[in-house]
Amino acid sequence: MADIEMATKFTGPHGPKPKKTVSGRKIMLYGTLIVFAIYYLLPLYVMVVTSLKGMPEIRMGNIFAPPVEITFQPWVKAWSEACTGLNCDGLSRGFFNSVKILVPSVAISIIIASVNGYALANWKFKGADVFFTILIFGAFIPYQVMIYPIVIILRELGLYGNIWGLVMVHTIFGMPILTLLFRNYFSSLPEELFKAARVDGAGFWGVFFKIMLPMSLPIFVVAMILQVTGIWNDFLFGIIYTKPASYPMTVQLNNIVNSVQGVKEYNVNMAATILTGLVPLVIYFVSGKLFVRGIAAGAVKG
Numbered sequence: 001m002a003d004i005e006m007a008t009k010f011t012g013p014h015g016p017k018p019k020k021t022v023s024g025r026k027i028m029l030y031g032t033l034i035v036f037a038i039y040y041l042l043p044l045y046v047m048v049v050t051s052l053k054g055m056p057e058i059r060m061g062n063i064f065a066p067p068v069e070i071t072f073q074p075w076v077k078a079w080s081e082a083c084t085g086l087n088c089d090g091l092s093r094g095f096f097n098s099v100k101i102l103v104p105s106v107a108i109s110i111i112i113a114s115v116n117g118y119a120l121a122n123w124k125f126k127g128a129d130v131f132f133t134i135l136i137f138g139a140f141i142p143y144q145v146m147i148y149p150i151v152i153i154l155r156e157l158g159l160y161g162n163i164w165g166l167v168m169v170h171t172i173f174g175m176p177i178l179t180l181l182f183r184n185y186f187s188s189l190p191e192e193l194f195k196a197a198r199v200d201g202a203g204f205w206g207v208f209f210k211i212m213l214p215m216s217l218p219i220f221v222v223a224m225i226l227q228v229t230g231i232w233n234d235f236l237f238g239i240i241y242t243k244p245a246s247y248p249m250t251v252q253l254n255n256i257v258n259s260v261q262g263v264k265e266y267n268v269n270m271a272a273t274i275l276t277g278l279v280p281l282v283i284y285f286v287s288g289k290l291f292v293r294g295i296a297a298g299a300v301k302g
Helices: 002-011 024-051 073-080 092-122 128-140 143-157 163-188 191-199 204-215 217-232 236-241 249-257 266-286 288-298
Strands: none
Touching (some): 024 266, 092 217, 128 163, 143 163, 163 236, 191 204, 217 266, 236 249, 249 266
């Protein structure tokens, strides 16, 4: 026993050397992240503090200073009083137009693309690879090439200037990339599950609803965020394929910010900009973890 205690005393502690909590590598990593975070958050900070100031305080010129006296009047005016052309009802009308455009566009495009991706991944049919190649090629055609032909098509269908015409445009343009995401995600799922379901007698829709859908929440969240962001922030299609009464929120924001009549109200412009971008931000922050999981599973496999 004495020999064991003596040996332990002279040999000292065993095991790996404890790592330093602070190292040059960590300082460099976190320092870089902090710098980039400040770079991206600074404009948002300026927008928020400007939207909470009155015009006399803004004219003092210190855009980084917090508001001395907080006022929400710019937000109220941006929402319900700012002029967006001939109408002076703020962004409220454009918000509801954007919702009417967004909800059916997202729902229809995701439903069709999920079925397309499932069929291309699990139910190989003659010409499936050619069909998929043509579909993906459509994702890389510049929007500008298609603007005038789509105007003609919508006019012939009686949908030009109508919200449902814009819904159809967003649905079609979102189809290629969403189909690619769903196909890659369904291809990454264990093939044994599909084969077992087929052995048990499940058909096309049975496998889709009972096997695939319960396992596909992350990729559905990815598709939703991509579509919501693209459709809600769209300006080009909104101003071309709709009329003033049906303008989405982004078009009305442009009319507010670029108004040349009267005093330039920077606080109202900032409040209107934040209100316009609020919906995609909220959706992303609520479902951010599922978005990362879905991107990792559906965008880099297959």
